[in-house]
Amino acid sequence: MKYELYYWPGIQGRGEFVRLALEEGGAEYRDVALEPDAVKRIREYLEGAAPRPPFAPPYLKAGRRLIGQTSNILLFLGEELRLAPRDDAGRLWTHQLQLTVADFVDEIHDVHHPLGPTLYYEDQKPESKRRASEFVSQRMPKYLGYFENVIERNGGGALVGRRLTYADLSLAQVLAGLRYAFPKSTANALRRRPRLAALEDRVFARPRVKRYVASPRRLAFNNDDVFRRYPELGD
Amino acid sequence: MKYELYYWPGIQGRGEFVRLALEEGGAEYRDVALEPDAVKRIREYLEGAAPRPPFAPPYLKAGRRLIGQTSNILLFLGEELRLAPRDDAGRLWTHQLQLTVADFVDEIHDVHHPLGPTLYYEDQKPESKRRASEFVSQRMPKYLGYFENVIERNGGGALVGRRLTYADLSLAQVLAGLRYAFPKSTANALRRRPRLAALEDRVFARPRVKRYVASPRRLAFNNDDVFRRYPELGD
Numbered sequence: 001m002k003y004e005l006y007y008w009p010g011i012q013g014r015g016e017f018v019r020l021a022l023e024e025g026g027a028e029y030r031d032v033a034l035e036p037d038a039v040k041r042i043r044e045y046l047e048g049a050a051p052r053p054p055f056a057p058p059y060l061k062a063g064r065r066l067i068g069q070t071s072n073i074l075l076f077l078g079e080e081l082r083l084a085p086r087d088d089a090g091r092l093w094t095h096q097l098q099l100t101v102a103d104f105v106d107e108i109h110d111v112h113h114p115l116g117p118t119l120y121y122e123d124q125k126p127e128s129k130r131r132a133s134e135f136v137s138q139r140m141p142k143y144l145g146y147f148e149n150v151i152e153r154n155g156g157g158a159l160v161g162r163r164l165t166y167a168d169l170s171l172a173q174v175l176a177g178l179r180y181a182f183p184k185s186t187a188n189a190l191r192r193r194p195r196l197a198a199l200e201d202r203v204f205a206r207p208r209v210k211r212y213v214a215s216p217r218r219l220a221f222n223n224d225d226v227f228r229r230y231p232e233l234g235d
Numbered sequence: 236m237k238y239e240l241y242y243w244p245g246i247q248g249r250g251e252f253v254r255l256a257l258e259e260g261g262a263e264y265r266d267v268a269l270e271p272d273a274v275k276r277i278r279e280y281l282e283g284a285a286p287r288p289p290f291a292p293p294y295l296k297a298g299r300r301l302i303g304q305t306s307n308i309l310l311f312l313g314e315e316l317r318l319a320p321r322d323d324a325g326r327l328w329t330h331q332l333q334l335t336v337a338d339f340v341d342e343i344h345d346v347h348h349p350l351g352p353t354l355y356y357e358d359q360k361p362e363s364k365r366r367a368s369e370f371v372s373q374r375m376p377k378y379l380g381y382f383e384n385v386i387e388r389n390g391g392g393a394l395v396g397r398r399l400t401y402a403d404l405s406l407a408q409v410l411a412g413l414r415y416a417f418p419k420s421t422a423n424a425l426r427r428r429p430r431l432a433a434l435e436d437r438v439f440a441r442p443r444v445k446r447y448v449a450s451p452r453r454l455a456f457n458n459d460d461v462f463r464r465y466p467e468l469g470d
Contacts, residue, residue: 051388052328055335055381065324069334071306076327089300092311093287099304100290106341107351114349115362116342116369127350127362134351146290153286 003029004061006045009038011225012173012218014070014105015058020169020203021074023212025081031217071098074166083166094160097150097167101174104143108174108181109226111135111233125232132233136185140178144189144196147171151195158199164206171196172203177227182235238264239296241280244273246460247408247453249305249340250293255404255438256309258447260316266452306333309401318401329395332385332402336409339378343409343416344461346370346468360467367468371420375413379424379431382406386430393434399441406431407438412462417470 003022007015015033022029032038042057045066054068060076067073075095078084084094114131115124150159159167175196178186190197203209212218221227238257242250250268257264267273277292280301289303295311302308310330313319319329349366350359385394394402410431413421425432438444447453456462 048384048388052331053381053384053388054331055338055378067327067331069331072327072331072334075330092302092307095310096287096289096302096304096307099307103290110345110351114351115366116345116349116374118369118373131350134353138353139351143290146288149283149288153283153288 003027004032005029005058006032006042006061007058008042009033010219011222012177013058013226016173017070017166017170018058018060018073018077019212020173020209021077021081021083021166023208024164024166024169024206025077025083026208027077027081034217071095071102074098074170078166083164083169085161085165090160094165094167097147097159098170100143100146101167101170104174105226107135107139107143108177111181112228112230121228121230128230129233132182132230132235136182136235140182140185141189144193148193148196151199156195156198157202164203168199169203169209172200175200176204177221180221181227181229183229185235238262239267240264240293241267241277241296242293243277244268245454246457247412248293248461251408252305252401252405253293253295253308253312254447254452255408255444256312256316256318256401258443259399259404259441260312260318261443262312262316269452306330306337309333309405313401318399318404320396320400325395329400329402332382332394333405335378335381336402336405339409340461342370342374342378343412346416347463347465356463356465363465364468367417367465367470371417371470375417375420376424379428383428383431386434391430391433392437399438403434404438404444407435410435411439412456415456416462416464418464420470 005015005018005022007013032041045054045059050066052066054066058070058073059066059068060073062076067076078091078094084091111132112121112128113124114127121128147159154160158164159171175190204213223229240250240253240257242248267276280288280294281291285301287301289301293305293308294301294303295308297311302311313326313329319326346367347356347363348359349362356363382394389395393399394406410425439448458464
């Protein structure tokens with residue numbers, strides 16, 4: 001099966017969680033973000049060129065199907081690319097962890113957009129600063145502590161079972177993003193959570209992931225993206 | 236199968252989306268929120284009494300399984316209670332819509348918590364007011380327009396197919412909540428989106444839903460909940 005990934009050009013964003021699954025799964029795919037008319041083509045579907053239109057990118061074309069919502073795409077790819085357990089309980093548990101990663105990503109995004117996605121960061125800087133301080137002191141430790149605990153209960157090497165799942169790939173991407181956005185707090189937090197740090201290393205040492213990250217297709221973290229480095233936020 | 240639903244007492248919250256599915260599906264379930272030691276029992280699982288611990292309520296006990304994340308619980312119940320199509324494409328499309336409803340609910344919640352969930356509303360009133368104005372003018376119309384369009388493409392009676400799915404139940408609950416939280420803007424918005432208004436009526440006219448909503452088990456909307464009525468936010 002050849003896939004087509006639709007996501008905004010110039011950022012990793014939520015599309016990156018899908019890319020990491022496609023890459024680790026060895027899938028053949030076309031990344032529309034790399035094509036010159038990407039934005040136009042994305043908008044066609046958003047404005048209704050599909051019987052089941054997505055609300056927002058990323059979405060994945062798989063044959064005649066168009067699948068939206070990052071976690072839903074990963075639920076689909078988990079089965080297709082064997083990046084999740086095959087039994088029903090393991091499949092749902094992996095998805096539950098992914099949804100918790102997605103909630104974490106939403107909160108990371110909201111640090112620089114506390115007043116909502118319709119205003120620029122520059123119009124909400126004092127509010128961002130307050131939210132950043134709550135995030136780093138309260139929310140980030142809560143999420144990281146949760147995932148560290150899940151890995152520990154699972155025997156230490158991954159979130160679910162022995163093999164890596166798409167939830168591990170996504171969590172490792174979040175850790176890399178946090179290191180970019182909040183370097184001091186993240187380094188401190190991961191020093192006390194060795195299983196998370198080891199998971200990040202394990203994921204980024206996978207041959208296919210490593211090859212992808214070293215390729216020009218992997219964009220750098222940047223401040224138009226979900227993870228943003230604003231030193232004025234105090235980290 | 237008898238289910239046990241774990242959710243905080245005193246609010247509808249995200250637990251209500253699960254309750255509506257259980258009620259419409261005719262499931263036998265125990266609602267832990269109605270029991271005197273609810274908070275203590277919920278915390279036991281959050282603090283690690285399960286090999287696969289949930290991050291937050293709601294979670295559902297189904298036999299020996301513990302399933303967390305609202306949308307994931309509904310994915311599970313959709314199959315169990317026949318509240319979703321049985322084919323793989325229809326099942327994923329229903330879930331995709333549910334995840335978009337969940338994103339909408341997150342944004343509704345964030346109107347009164349723009350600086351994050353760790354502070355009280357009273358400590359973020361001016362910020363809430365700015366976020367409310369963006370929400371009502373930009374985000375609410377975007378989501379409502381999207382769902383109206385999906386219903387229209389599906390022939391007008393529901394989001395997916397002819398029978399109601401859990402996504403319809405959740406969307407109707409959101410519309411009821413918006414009428415409580417933003418009465419004027421919501422009435423205006425739904426006047427121009429007749430398919431959404433009709434879906435809300437259809438869901439709340441279902442015999443089992445109607446019986447549930449008339450029962451003392453259905454809590455009233457209130458200002459400790461996701462949907463909050465603060466006239467000072469300008470609606």
